[in-house]
Amino acid sequence: MSAAENAKAVLRRLTAASATERILISFAALIMAVLVGAVIILVSGRITTCQTAATTLFGTGFCYDPVEVYLVLFNGALGEPFLLNDPALFNPDWNPLNFGFALTLKETTLLIFTGLSVAVSFRAGLFNIGTQGQLVLGGLATALFSFFVAPLLPSGLVGGLILIPLAVVIGALVGGLYGAIPGALKAYADANEVITTIMLNFIAAQIAFVLVSEFFGNPDSQVVETTPIPDWATLLPVAFPQGGDFSILALAFGLALVVAVWFLLEQTSFGYDLRTSGEQPEAAEYGGVDAKRTTVTSMFLSGALGGMGGAIWVLMVMGKWQAGVPALGFDGITVSILAGNNPFGVVPAALLFGTLKSGSLAVQFGTGVPKQLVGVLRGLIILFVAMPEFFRMLGSTIDLEPDRETVATDGGRLGGDDE
Numbered sequence: 535m536s537a538a539e540n541a542k543a544v545l546r547r548l549t550a551a552s553a554t555e556r557i558l559i560s561f562a563a564l565i566m567a568v569l570v571g572a573v574i575i576l577v578s579g580r581i582t583t584c585q586t587a588a589t590t591l592f593g594t595g596f597c598y599d600p601v602e603v604y605l606v607l608f609n610g611a612l613g614e615p616f617l618l619n620d621p622a623l624f625n626p627d628w629n630p631l632n633f634g635f636a637l638t639l640k641e642t643t644l645l646i647f648t649g650l651s652v653a654v655s656f657r658a659g660l661f662n663i664g665t666q667g668q669l670v671l672g673g674l675a676t677a678l679f680s681f682f683v684a685p686l687l688p689s690g691l692v693g694g695l696i697l698i699p700l701a702v703v704i705g706a707l708v709g710g711l712y713g714a715i716p717g718a719l720k721a722y723a724d725a726n727e728v729i730t731t732i733m734l735n736f737i738a739a740q741i742a743f744v745l746v747s748e749f750f751g752n753p754d755s756q757v758v759e760t761t762p763i764p765d766w767a768t769l770l771p772v773a774f775p776q777g778g779d780f781s782i783l784a785l786a787f788g789l790a791l792v793v794a795v796w797f798l799l800e801q802t803s804f805g806y807d808l809r810t811s812g813e814q815p816e817a818a819e820y821g822g823v824d825a826k827r828t829t830v831t832s833m834f835l836s837g838a839l840g841g842m843g844g845a846i847w848v849l850m851v852m853g854k855w856q857a858g859v860p861a862l863g864f865d866g867i868t869v870s871i872l873a874g875n876n877p878f879g880v881v882p883a884a885l886l887f888g889t890l891k892s893g894s895l896a897v898q899f900g901t902g903v904p905k906q907l908v909g910v911l912r913g914l915i916i917l918f919v920a921m922p923e924f925f926r927m928l929g930s931t932i933d934l935e936p937d938r939e940t941v942a943t944d945g946g947r948l949g950g951d952d953e
Contacts, residue, residue, distance in 0.1 A: 709841015
């Protein structure tokens with residue numbers, strides 16, 4: 535077999551893999567990433583100068599211990615439930631409602647929204663690279679709406695119960711409308727949605743920056759940010775520490791949204807039209823699906839989910855909109871790929887990302903490993919785990935049928951030159 539045929543055979547196998555096989559492949563990829571990362575840690579520890587070696591292998595000292603690094607990474611993300619240097623192993627003082635675990639769940643919650651946003655567009659056969667821009671404008675709309683409407687409502691629990699849901703809806707609406715722009719350009723002008731969504735990311739960032747710096751900025755701050763929202767109008771922690779910036783109510787809403795999106799995609803006629811348009815657009819049009827309307831609606835829904843992510847970022851984490859919004863929208867792309875564009879798969883994929891992000895802080899402070907090396911380890915895990923799903927998605931979009939030559943009944947090849 536040629537190299538091309540071998541590649542097609544691998545892609546066919548990945549495309550046809552069952553859910554159990556895909557889980558096993560992801561687990562094997564995670565182990566491989568850890569092993570490769572361990573080698574990089576040892577090499578980096580060898581070329582680094584230190585007074586005392588952290589570990590010794592074959593009589594050679596290394597400044598960094600890969601086992602310690604990974605243990606601190608995952609242990610720190612959970613708030614240190616294990617005593618790494620104690621035979622007792624389990625920490626008797628560990629409380630699951632801790633600061634480290636709050637950071638993990640905060641990142642997980644935000645990535646659930648952006649992962650769902652990208653997954654919806656992918657299921658429709660569209661590549662929404664603009665979730666970041668939709669998140670930025672959705673978050674800004676939420677912050678401005680909350681600030682201007684809060685004085686009109688009674689402060690306290692009653693006002694919060696009214697304002698917070700409305701603010702999330704406003705964020706979703708603005709994000710959806712911004713997402714519908716590249717959808718309309720794709721449907722009616724055949725503009726490539728990858729290019730338009732990337733360009734609209736930059737436009738969204740500049741629009742938000744100018745609006746806040748010139749019109750809606752906080753007069754008491756030198757930073758480009760809006761005036762803070764009253765505490766009663768934000769998602770406050772119910773049981774977790776204040777500094778963790780995590781509200782279990784936001785996570786519950788995100789999980790409910792996962793179920794709602796799955797039901798919409800798998801159990802409704804709209805979801806069937808959306809999935810069919812993404813998988814077999816010609817068959818969908820032949821069956822009476824309005825492809826243009828489905829494209830715009832899909833991008834609106836995708837943008838609305840991204841806008842909700844911006845709303846939760848404002849209401850749960852910041853309490854205001856501030857320049858320098860984290861790249862949650864871009865991380866959502868990898869979360870969606872890792873999840874296989876399955877809404878339920880977004881949850882464990884987001885949890886893995888949240889663990890890596892919060893655990894990275896523990897590694898930096900607990901082991902002395904440079905943050906650049908920690909970023910490499912995190913990127914390795916993401917790359918290795920996501921690549922099988924990426925190639926599986928690639929295999930589902932191209933012709934993987936083996937090359938065959940049609941043979942005539944007389945032994946000659948049809949379509950060949952006469953001799």
